Amino acid sequence: MRLILKLTGLITACLLTSCDGSTNKTADNSEADTIKVQAEKNEMKADTVNRPTLVKAQADGSLWLTAESGKPVGPSIKYMPEWRAFGWFTAADMVEWDADVSNQGEYEVYLEWAVSDEEAGKEFLLEAGDSQLAGVVGKSGSWETFKDKNIGKIKLDEGNQKIRFKSKTKFDKGALLDLRQIKLVEVK
Numbered sequence: 001m002r003l004i005l006k007l008t009g010l011i012t013a014c015l016l017t018s019c020d021g022s023t024n025k026t027a028d029n030s031e032a033d034t035i036k037v038q039a040e041k042n043e044m045k046a047d048t049v050n051r052p053t054l055v056k057a058q059a060d061g062s063l064w065l066t067a068e069s070g071k072p073v074g075p076s077i078k079y080m081p082e083w084r085a086f087g088w089f090t091a092a093d094m095v096e097w098d099a100d101v102s103n104q105g106e107y108e109v110y111l112e113w114a115v116s117d118e119e120a121g122k123e124f125l126l127e128a129g130d131s132q133l134a135g136v137v138g139k140s141g142s143w144e145t146f147k148d149k150n151i152g153k154i155k156l157d158e159g160n161q162k163i164r165f166k167s168k169t170k171f172d173k174g175a176l177l178d179l180r181q182i183k184l185v186e187v188k
Contacts, residue, residue: 015030050079054160057102065163070095073184080178085114085146088176094166095179103186104158109133110183112148114140115175122176123168131155134168139175146180151188 052071055063067085072078074093077086086095109126120139125132133154140147163184167176 001139012157043062048081048084051082052098055097055099057100061103061186062098062177063101063107063163063184065095065097065099065165067180070097070165079187082162082164083114083146083178083180085180087178088167090169091170091176093176094164095162096162099163100152100160100161101158104156106153106155106187108187109151109154110148110185111135111136111151112144112180114180115145115176115177117141119177120172122171122174124165124176125168126154126165126182128163129155129157129161143178144176154184156184159163 039096048068050068050072050128055065055069057063057111067079069088072086072093072095072164074090076089077093078089079085080087117135117139118149120137123134124137125134130156133152136185138147150182163182165179169176
């Protein structure tokens with residue numbers, strides 16, 4: 001259905017433009033420009049698609065666990081392309097990443113999230129093998145304001161493994177947070 005709507009928008013934009021990007025003139029020159037802008041807005045960028053993939057270490061050994069590379073697990077978790085983040089709706093939801101850790105050791109954990117001040121305060125859990133890091137979701141100011149903060153350290157084993165982020169708090173209403181990414185930076 002999205003493809004049909006996208007094609008319809010592009011065909012309409014093409015009819016009102018010369019298909020080379022120049023706008024056909026209309027009496028007030030506004031309708032053609034509006035449709036062209038709407039067609040461009042509706043086109044999803046390739047970097048805003050959730051495709052779970054193996055996360056490999058960066059040149060400095062850090063791991064970037066992004067929403068684009070994580071696998072959503074649970075009844076209500078949703079990837080939100082416009083925010084490049086997962087929206088958390090139940091305590092049963094989680095994200096998991098397959099990661100290839102190049103060096104065993106301790107890693108600083110940086111969380112990038114958004115949450116309304118009313119929903120802040122729930123506990124989260126980051127798991128990697130036998131290691132865990134628990135914390136409390138701090139306020140970010142609003143659902144539209146993402147914050148990036150060091151939330152602690154976790155030990156990682158070398159090699160391929162699953163890393164999971166989930167709620168530690170059981171809750172019936174509200175949400176945990178919107179998660180954009182977790183950066184794991186090796187402690188030297």
